[in-house]
Amino acid sequence: MGDILSQSEIDELLKALNTGEIDVYEINNKKEEKKVKLYDFRRPNKFAKDHIKTLNIIHDNYARLITNFLSGYLRTLVQVEVISVEAVTYNEFNNSISNPALLAVIDFSPLPGSIILEISPSIAYALIDRILGGKGNTLEKLRDFTEVEIAIIERIIIQTVNLMREPWENVIEIKPRLEKIETNAQFAQIVSANEIIALITLGAKIGEVEGMINLCIPHMVVEPVVSKLSTRFWFSDEEKEVPKDIKENIEKKISNTKVPVKAVLGRTTISVNDFLELQSGDVIPLDTNLNNNLEVLVGELLKFYATPGVMKNKIAVKVTEVVETDGKEEV
Template sequence: MGDILSQSEIDELLKALNTGEIDVQQMQDKDQQKKIKVYDFSRANKFAKDHIKTLHIINDTYARLITNFLSGYLRNLVQVDVLEVQPMSYYDFSNSIANPAILAIIDFNPLAGSIIFEMDPNISFALVDRILGGKGSSLEKVRGFTEIELAIIERIIIQMLNLMREPWENVLELRPRLEKIETNAQFAQIISPNETVALITLRTKVGEEDGFINICIPYIVVEPIVSKLSTRYWFSNIEKTSTKETKEDIENKIQNVKVPVRAVLGSTSLSLGDIIELQAGDVIPLETSVNGELKVMVGDLEKFKAIPGVRKNKVAIKITSIVETEVE
């Protein structure tokens, strides 16, 4: 909303128009001029804002799954959060990687093509140190990875890739597979340098060590499903999962849950002095009459009324009525 002019300012504006100091036509032409936005066709941004937002939602879930997995696997405090999701060229991504680094080439099956799962050396060495019995500390001086360290890291990455299926299930049935691990960015050229990629940066903390895990997803890989990378499709697909079949599955699983059931023969109140003076053979009268109904408790909830008896030489109860409980 524009500023509100005072009466004196309105008078001065009308005076300027009458004297010709201000040309109305020039003012209109100036307002109608199209604003030009610089666009670099060599680095075209193919990811829309909605695509970036959906990738952020997917990887928020993925970050929580990694946090839970690594915390239990390492028996140490691990925190993983999505720091940023941004489109860029593959050239900019590869140039930002320092050697040595952990670059896992992932087959993004069933989509054609590969993505890159990059792990900061600080995080990599911290994971190896913790698995081998250390406190989860990184190296003071960065060096190359040994074959044993790469084998340990490979095992962790494979398990982390299996966690990737759940966050993507509303888009497609993902089956990621580790192809190889490189430690030099020059040997991880999966696409043309000018191709657009989405870079998901996960801030990772293992104990006292901070670092980053980057997931580089080329646009050309997700292009067949890019229409599904929208928040509208995402949330509508979530609602579709709540079908009648899903509800029936939940009900069937609930029906198999075991809960304690007990019949209460009766109850009474005694003073502490009476309890201390009790002797063998003493009789304690209960509040329930001989022909009265018993309470049948399911967990801590009274659910049935019953009468005691014997069936096949075993003590039993016979349900006589159902106790209706009001839902608060």
Template sequence: MADVLSQNEIDALLQALSTGEVDVHEIEEENKEKKIKKYDFRRPDKFAKDQLRTLQVIHENFSRLLNTYLSGYLRSLVQIDVFTVEQLTYYEFSNSISNPAVLGIVDFSPLPGQIIIDITPDIAYTLIDRILGGNGKPIEEARSFTEIEITLLKKLIKQMIRLLKEPWENVLDIDPKLEKIETNSQFAQIISPNETIALITLNIKIGEVEGMINVCIPHLVIESILPQLSTKFWFTNVKKEISEEDQQIVKNRLEKSYIPIRAVIGSTHITVSDFIDLQIGDVIQLDTLVNSDVKIYVNQQLKYYGKPGIKKKKVAVKISSIERKGDE
């Protein structure tokens, strides 16, 4: 910001102008001189702001699709948002990759070249843990991935790549395919280190574990379609309707989901002193009658009434009626 003149400096300047010590024409000529703007030839800007905004819109749609898929596949709360969209050199991106890493090398057909999907290790370990039936807790110490874990991640990344087709369809019909997975960034040199890339960073949270998914798109790969990466192309097509196949997939996954069900015989309240004095053989009187129905809850919602009994030498409950309240 330019310096602010004091009142004494303003008075001195006016006096110099009036006496002729300072020539107004000389000041105008100095202002007309060309201003020099710094430009780093080692890192030229190859993506316009509008093109970066279009990439952000595309990957915001991708993040929503991925969020829906992972929530059902992992049966866990998943949150995915676009964190940043920026242009860097491939050298800067490669240096920021942790070790070990999960780098999916993707053929971005019909465009020439490859892109990279980078999943941070903490998210990768959590994905594997959830797939194998764990609770998805973060690991304490990073380690290399086993062949079985790489195979599980490869299957998951293949499905993630399929989800890229729909967000890109307003620009180009793509057919991406996973070529391989690398765990070391030194073996993932898909372009020259000085080439410009667009780096889209997705912030992902699975339960209590938070991490990143990076999508690295080299400028050389999408150079031929850069004129189409404009926001006006994004709104040319109407919203895609959900196909019957998509509906069936969602239905099948919902039907295979497990939900907790509990049958409550009755309840009561006792004092703390009575609770402390409880002994084997003591009888606790509940608030239900002998012939009353058992209340059956799905999660925390009362859904059914039933009669207790025995089936195949195990305690069971037979549904006698349905609670319709709350179904509207």
């Protein structure tokens, strides 16, 4: 809503219009002017909105995998979720890194170049404390990491790096590998300062300790597959054809699978006392009529109806009806 003019301001405006100090047509032309958005050609926006949205989807899945892994590994409540995905320069990311820092340089093969996984010191010390048998507390006053602490945290980083494979499989089959861990941002310079990167910020909570996990992905790394960073490609309904050799291998394994098959002659209920007094030659009445079909079970599922008989001097059943089920019916 625009500003409300007082009566004196209205009078002054009318007076200015009458004297010609203000032109009505000039006011209308100003309203029709298009808004201009500034664009810095020194910092082109290489990541489109669709790319940012797709990266958000990928790392939502990655955050879920990290949550499941750390919850089981640390035997405590862990929550990891995506807070933001934005395109910034590497210099902006580098200036935001705290001191001390924990930076994992990751080779993003087969894509060119490397990415950086930054874990905030509060989260890193909570991980170390929990692994060493503590409650997952962090240090009150942060200090530099020791070699032993880096060796401990390296095992977790390797596992979290391997978890990247699944979220990225719809785009490309990556083989990420931890190259090195640095505690000084100057030794983790992977691109030039003005290079555009996608900065994915994950919020992590281990028990009562909260912190951030940042992923720095330079545009030059994902440039070969940037066309696949599209929600239209991501949610494409086109069915991917299964290779013939995989189909044949699955069919071969299924055909050689053994399953128990049994024909149920009938059922009955007797007392424990009658059961204990059973002798050879005793007759037990069943609930099955002589003309009724028998139930044939595959595993524990009712799959066929059959009639009893004899074939080549052996007791046999003849399948008379196939039972159509959804695979969940149990007997």
